[in-house]
Structures are given as C-alpha cells and as structure tokens.
Amino acid sequence: MIWNVVMYSSSMVFLCLFSFSCLLSFLMMIFLDFSYYIEWEIVTLNSSSLEMTFILDWMSMLFLSFVSFISAMVLFYSGGYMAGDNNMDRFIYLVLGFVGSMVFLIVSPNLVSILLGWDGLGLVSYILVVYYQNEKSAGAGMLTALSNRVGDVAILISIALMFDMGGWGFIFYNDSEWMSEISGLVVLVILAGMTKSAQIPFSAWLPAAMAAPTPVSALVHSSTLVTAGVYLLIRFSPALIGWGQSILFILGGLTMFMAGLGANFETDLKKIIALSTLSQLGVMMYILSMGYHKLAFFHLLTHALFKALLFMCAGSLIHGVGGTQDIRAMGGLIHVMPLSVTSMNLANLALCGAPFLAGFYSKDLILEVAFSSLLNEVCFWLLVTATGLTVCYTFRLIYYTVSGDYNLASLSCTSDEDKIMTWPMISLGLGAVAGGAFLSWLVFPSPWMICLPWWLKLLALMVSLVGGLVGYILNMMVESYRLVSLSNYSVVVFAGSMWFMPFLSTYGVSNFVLKISQSYHQSGDSGWLEFYGAQGAYKSFEVSSGYIQLAQDNSVKFYMVMYVLWLILVSVVLF
Structure with missing residues (x-):
C-alpha cells in the first residue's frame, strides 16, 4: 500500500513538472522561432538508413504539455474514483504506459518510430478496455483492437512504400511533389488516421471503448488515443491534396453529423460524451482537409481541456x-x-462554443473559415446542422441530469465531498474558461479578420440557440416526444444506432469473414491441402518406411520375391 501511494504521488509530481517544462520550452521555441531535430542512426541497408529520430518544435512541446497536465489530473482523479480497486498499481502502470506511448508518437517524425508509439497505444487501450474483465468489456476490447489493426497495417505498408525514398523521416519528404511519386502512400496515411480517430466507417469502436474505467475515458477522449490520428494527419498536412483530401473532407463531415444525430437518441451518459468526442473529431478532420492544419491543432487542444473535464464530471x-x-x-x-x-455545465457550454469559453475561440473560427471557403450546399448545411445537433444533445443532457425531475431513490447519499475527485475538476475548469484565449494568443499571434455577410456572422449563434431550445423543450414534453419516437421507431433506431455501424462492424464483418474462413477450412485446410500436404506426406512416408523396414528385416521371402520380379523384368526387356 505504501508503494502504491509513493508511485501514485511521484507520477503526478513528475507529470506536472514535465508539463511545466514543456510549456516553457514551447514559449521559447515559438518566440525565438527555433526547433531541435535529434537523430540516432541504428542500421543502414542498401542506402536506406534506419534512425531513431525526435523532433522538438513548438507543436510537439505544446501538445506534450497538455498531455502531461491532463494525465496528471487524471491520475489525481483516479485516486478517488478507483479507491476501492484491488489492482490500483496495475492501473497506474497502464496509464503511465499509455502516456509514454503518446509521448513517443508526438516527438517522432519517423514512420518506423511512430509505429512503436502507435502500437503501444493500441495495446494499452485494449488492456484498459478489458480492465473490468466481463463479457461486455471483452467484446468492446476486441472491437477496439481489430478496428485499430487496420490502421496499423496501413502504417506498415506505408513504411514499405517509403523504402524507395531512402529513409522514413517523412518530415523531409512531406510535400505534394515527393508524396505523389509513391502512389497510395497518402491514402494509406489517411486510412491510418481515420481508424485511430474513429471516422466513418471505423466509428463503432469509440462508444464501445466506454467499457474502460471513466478516468481512462477522460484521458483517451481528450488528448491521447483518439487524437493520435488527427495529430498524424496534421504532421502530413502538406501532402494532403487531391482526391484523398476530398475523401477525408466528406467522411469528416458525415462523421460529425452522424455522431451528433446519434447522441440525441442515446441514454448512456458516457456514450453521449463519447459521441460528442466523435463529432468534434469530425470537425477537426473537416477543417484539416480544407488545408487549415493549425486551426485543427488549435481545436484539438481546446477540446482536450473541456472534454477531460466533462468525463471527470460524468464520473463524479x-x-x-x-x-x-x-x-x-x-x-x-x-x-x-x-x-x-x-463544472459539467461549464464543460458543456465550452463544447457548444459559448462566447469566451475555450471552445468558442476554436469552434467559431472554424465555422467562419468554413463559411468563407468554397463549400457546396450539401457540405455547408451538413456543417450547420452538425453544429445545431451538438447544442441540441448538450441541452438534452443538461435537462436529464441537472434540471429535470429528481429520479433517484428516496435514500441516496449523493454529494461532492470527495476532494480528490473535485480538485482536478476545478483545475480543468480554469482551463476550460481561460485556455482558449491563452492558446489563441500564442498559436495565432496575428489575429484573423474574417469578413462575412451579417447573416453568416450570426448563423452560428442562431443555429446554437435553435439547437439548445429544441434539445431542452423537446425533452420537457416527454410524453409527446415518446409518442413521436414510437410512431417513427425505425427512423429512431437507425439514427440512434450510428446508422447500424456497430452491427455492421461486428456481426456483418464477422459473418462474412467466418463464412469465407469456413469454406477455406473445409476445402483447403481440412481438404486438398490436408490430402496433399501433411496427411498425404504422412501416408506416403508410412508406406515407404514399411517397405524399408521389411527390407532391413533380412527376410528370405522378401529376397525371393524381389529376385523373381527382377527375372521377369529382365526377360521382358530382353525378349
């Protein structure tokens, strides 16, 4: 027990100090305009050298600072949330392994070294999803692991394709001219980013991963696992051109619309917040595909602050x-x-983009930049509708948890007395209030002036107000809302089940794969391959070894038969 307390406290102190040092390094690098590139050559093969490389620039330092700070708050919070757990030391080791893998991924400008952190995130996330060791957790963990393996394979193929470039340091070849010489490389990187950030059609694993403990969800959905795909594509952003960029644009828009629609029909608290994460990841992909990688990174950081706070409040x-x-x-x-x-209402308002909270500075800027770009009608209204749906499910959540009828048992001991769980919420609450303004001054030292017609300037505010009124008033009319839902049951099931994506990702894929594997097993492994392979070789060896054994027994009958056969053969040949 003493060892657990020492490890728990020392991990928090180290992460806080590391976060502060990374923040100071970021301030020096962005104001003095310099960065470090550290390279260690391990082996050279046919003019291709394998190096261990690290890049320390303003982007990696700022992201490391946020990851370390949120991880320290999550560990602090876990001291209260996981107090009754018998394997607290195992949990701390797994969280630190998770943070270490993310740190390794952030500072790696090399696809080979990125794969180590990438696979580390996948492995530790699987262990944390199955942490409670029940059937539901096992199924969710398998869905998470197999969905992310698609991206791992894409990274492996990308490493093989980059062999022709003479190295795997993509930061030196990260432009359209170099990347266009290798067909499919950019598409494979986009595929890897889509799987890790749960874009359509790989979205089913993100709500399923809510089987993990709530502190893990706060860490995963804010600054580690799901943001790894966005961060990788931000690093590859100069090469995102052509039809790969168009695919990312369409799927990002559909993802944020699908997640916002599904959250309005969900009743599980953690899954609603998970779907809100999925919606914001779609927003990041949407604006990233339009060429604004700094803006996507800005929204990634502000989203990390209020999303970690939102999960902590949900756990409380x-x-x-x-x-x-x-x-x-x-x-x-x-x-x-x-x-x-x-604190939960504060995080919800930041998620909606309420003025002067963290989400406002990034989300409002994203909407105005998108409105001033060349969008067609479908993409424009998809973005506007997704924005309204975000506010709608947020106020629906506020109604059911905060201001609705008291639905708990008559004898309920409910309070905020656990200081270990409330102190991290206060710290992240300050970040949700002031973090957006602080980051906007640093990431964009020159303010953006976007001139739009007055109705486009007010469109985001009007859509948010309409979405909030619909989400709150519609759920106040519970009886009529249920009647409408029952009369359109098929539509509600389709919208609330993420367009049947969990079903297609599990039963659909498994049935297809199992039928193919069954036919292969019957005709191949247990059929012709068995007949001409292992069993066939065994039968032929058995028969031939029997003849050899008979010859070695010095039997007179055997030699007489062989002599007669030899005479017959000679007579046939001669006559």
Missing part, C-alpha cells in the same frame, strides 16, 4: 448516483452535487 455523477450511467435515472442533481454539476 456516476459515483454519486450509485453507479448507473442511464441519464433517465438522474435528474435534479444541481441541489445535491453543485460543484460537479456546475
């Missing part, structure tokens, strides 16, 4: 109401958990 609410995650079993929590509910 789940603890307070006795372990249930169904929002219909909550309600009226503002009277019994004021601090958690206030």
